Amino acid sequence: xxxxxxxxxxxxxxxxxxxxxxxxxxxxxxxxxxxxxxxxxxxxxxxxxxxxxxxxxxxxxxxxxxxxxxxxxxxxxxxxxxxxxxxxxxxxxxxxxxxxxxxxxxxxxxxxxxxxxxxxxxxxxxxxxxxxxxxxxxxxxxxxxxxxxxxxxxxxxxxxxxxxxxxxxxxxxxxxxxxxxxxxxxxxxxxxxxxxxxxxxxxxxxxxxxxxxxxxxxxxxxxxxxxxxxxxxxxxxxxxxxxxxxxxxxxxxxxxxxxxxxxxxxxxxxxxxxxxxxxxxxxxxxxxxxxxxxxxxxxxxxxxxxxxxxxxxxxxxxxxxxxxxx
Amino acid sequence: xxxxxxxxxxxxxxxxxxxxxxxxxxxxxxxxxxxxxxxxxxxxxxxxxxxxxxxxxxxxxxxxxxxxxxxxxxxxxxxxxxxxxxxxxxxxxxxxxxxxxxxxxxxxxxxxxxxxxxxxxxxxxxxxxxxxxxxxxxxxxxxxxxxxxxxxxxxxxxxxxxxxxxxxxxxxxxxxxxxxxxxxxxxxxxxxxxxxxxxxxxxxxxxxxxxxxxxxxxxxxxxxxxxxxxxxxxxxxxxxxxxxxxxxxxxxxxxxxxxxxxxxxxxxxxxxxxxxxxxxxxxxxxxxxxxxxxxxxxxxxxxxxxxxxxxxxxxxxxxxxxxxxx
Numbered sequence: 001x002x003x004x005x006x007x008x009x010x011x012x013x014x015x016x017x018x019x020x021x022x023x024x025x026x027x028x029x030x031x032x033x034x035x036x037x038x039x040x041x042x043x044x045x046x047x048x049x050x051x052x053x054x055x056x057x058x059x060x061x062x063x064x065x066x067x068x069x070x071x072x073x074x075x076x077x078x079x080x081x082x083x084x085x086x087x088x089x090x091x092x093x094x095x096x097x098x099x100x101x102x103x104x105x106x107x108x109x110x111x112x113x114x115x116x117x118x119x120x121x122x123x124x125x126x127x128x129x130x131x132x133x134x135x136x137x138x139x140x141x142x143x144x145x146x147x148x149x150x151x152x153x154x155x156x157x158x159x160x161x162x163x164x165x166x167x168x169x170x171x172x173x174x175x176x177x178x179x180x181x182x183x184x185x186x187x188x189x190x191x192x193x194x195x196x197x198x199x200x201x202x203x204x205x206x207x208x209x210x211x212x213x214x215x216x217x218x219x220x221x222x223x224x225x226x227x228x229x230x231x232x233x234x235x236x237x238x239x240x241x242x243x244x245x246x247x248x249x250x251x252x253x254x255x256x257x258x259x260x261x262x263x264x265x266x267x268x269x270x271x272x273x274x275x276x277x278x279x280x281x282x283x284x285x286x287x288x289x290x291x292x293x294x295x296x297x298x299x300x301x302x303x304x305x306x307x308x309x310x311x312x313x314x315x316x317x318x319x320x321x322x323x324x325x326x
Numbered sequence: 327x328x329x330x331x332x333x334x335x336x337x338x339x340x341x342x343x344x345x346x347x348x349x350x351x352x353x354x355x356x357x358x359x360x361x362x363x364x365x366x367x368x369x370x371x372x373x374x375x376x377x378x379x380x381x382x383x384x385x386x387x388x389x390x391x392x393x394x395x396x397x398x399x400x401x402x403x404x405x406x407x408x409x410x411x412x413x414x415x416x417x418x419x420x421x422x423x424x425x426x427x428x429x430x431x432x433x434x435x436x437x438x439x440x441x442x443x444x445x446x447x448x449x450x451x452x453x454x455x456x457x458x459x460x461x462x463x464x465x466x467x468x469x470x471x472x473x474x475x476x477x478x479x480x481x482x483x484x485x486x487x488x489x490x491x492x493x494x495x496x497x498x499x500x501x502x503x504x505x506x507x508x509x510x511x512x513x514x515x516x517x518x519x520x521x522x523x524x525x526x527x528x529x530x531x532x533x534x535x536x537x538x539x540x541x542x543x544x545x546x547x548x549x550x551x552x553x554x555x556x557x558x559x560x561x562x563x564x565x566x567x568x569x570x571x572x573x574x575x576x577x578x579x580x581x582x583x584x585x586x587x588x589x590x591x592x593x594x595x596x597x598x599x600x601x602x603x604x605x606x607x608x609x610x611x612x613x614x615x616x617x618x619x620x621x622x623x624x625x626x627x628x629x630x631x632x633x634x635x636x637x638x639x640x641x642x643x644x645x646x647x648x649x650x651x652x
Contacts, residue, residue: 077440101505109507110436114403114576126474126572147647148452179427181435182508188572246452246514250440321473
């Protein structure tokens with residue numbers, strides 16, 4: 001099942017269900033007005049959603065205008081982002097001469113969740129000198145998760161899978177990281193690809209709580225990276241159990257994988273600029289690639305084995321934020 | 327103006343307006359069903375709220391049953407907690423032999439905001455061995471804050487002031503802090519005192535964006551600390567401007583002061599156990615005070631110059647979380 005949210009001026013938008021080819025949609029708002037509402041009574045709405053799916057399969061539905069789509073969850077009660085690809089962390093450590101991170105547990109920070117940008121929205125940021133970088137990621141959305149859940153039980157709490165861009169400001173990030181308090185200024189709002197998929201739609205590419213698809217990242221129309229989502233040190237179910245050790249998670253919690261990265265990053269490329277700069281530092285003693293400039297674009301997409309886009313595409317540009325003082 | 331939320335089974339509860347002595351209340355839900363809704367159109371509802379206030383002053387209202395109160399915002403879109411008392415940080419650094427935190431900027435982390443416990447609710451936590459500690463704090467609630475706001479403009483975005491307990495698990499905290507990613511497991515849901523006050527209710531005790539009141543903390547009925555809120559290194563308006571440099575803040579954002587601490591902590595005591603343990607480490611080489619046990623209580627309250635409770639009191643006990651697996 002493929003769900004999306006049409007921007008309609010309200011904070012949470014309107015829930016629609018989309019045909020597997022992404023061409024047609026049916027209004028699902030009689031079943032649940034918003035995706036958040038759907039996640040809050042997920043089990044109860046599976047039957048009406050299945051009826052809508054059957055109608056889409058039968059060829060019903062209106063043509064979907066991608067430009068009208070918001071993020072599947074335009075806001076969420078919680079966004080917890082992991083950093084589960086060890087090849088990324090190891091390279092960053094080597095390139096920037098950082099001390100090793102002393103933990104056997106998953107790495108995770110809590111980010112802003114009151115705003116997720118849509119896949120084609122401009123991304124307003126205050127300054128190029130902050131080091132504007134993209135981070136291509138996969139993520140999952142849960143329903144309610146009780147405190148103390150096991151990884152095995154957590155797998156069943158994963159209701160939807162998404163693809164996202166965890167925007168990062170690289171000049172600020174190390175300064176904030178050194179405080180130990182995590183990131184505030186270094187992590188503005190994330191962007192999310194159009195479609196949230198139930199795990200079954202990924203077939204064999206969803207295994208061990210991991211999204212085993214390539215994530216193709218293009219910067220200004222040039223291929224920048226195409227790493228696969230498989231080699232997470234911890235699966236999403238383990239990230240959920242980690243997060244829920246001392247808290248319950250509300251329906252609509254989004255958990256991110258961290259920047260997708262593969263040990264073969266020299267061949268497959270990277271899903272963030274910082275990683276390429278890390279390789280350049282290792283090879284040449286200094287980075288050669290700059291960060292993003294206002295007006296530049298990034299596109300991210302993942303394709304299923306049959307070549308179809310799984311989550312649709314993120315395709316957007318960064319722009320200078322308007323001075324918006326009172 | 328004194329606002330509170332009566333638990334009514336819904337996620338956000340019901341908004342009420344309370345007499346200044348805390349004895350009587352009027353239903354405010356025709357003006358705004360919830361405090362979150364009130365904050366989203368704050369300017370528009372000042373007139374109806376003033377009418378309700380006038381009726382309370384005239385002696386109208388039903389007796390307020392404190393036991394029915396939830397946190398003023400039982401959930402919020404964003405909770406950002408500072409650490410603005412330098413005497414606390416300096417002591418922790420000395421006692422635990424930590425490297426100095428290299429920043430001139432405010433310290434701040436993003437915590438879970440999908441759940442704020444009411445002032446008398448039991449606090450369920452999984453294990454005493456995590457090092458259960460309270461942290462008495464003051465906080466502010468904003469309406470919408472645009473990205474890039476100045477500290478001067480941010481002052482006017484502070485609509486309400488609250489008092490809260492930022493529960494901390496001290497065995498986990500340093501482990502997570504070392505990762506640089508901030509805290510997930512070490513920071514379960516916070517508790518909030520009954521009443522959210524407009525700044526004018528504090529009179530001269532609200533100055534320079536600081537709550538200049540003593541915060542009395544009792545642990546199991548014994549006075550533990552009574553530090554004053556004044557000596558923040560950054561005022562709340564500066565914390566807001568810091569938070570909003572690369573993001574806008576939604577209405578209902580809660581910003582915390584961090585553990586209230588005074589340079590004279592040996593005389594006035596502390597608002598968290600970790601600080602007392604820090605003093606013991608400095609004095610004796612090892613801590614003598616243990617952390618909280620299940621069944622133990624903490625009470626926190628701040629009084630106005632006339633002796634009246636400003637925010638009501640937090641008075642609650644920690645309990646073992648039920649194993650709540652599926």
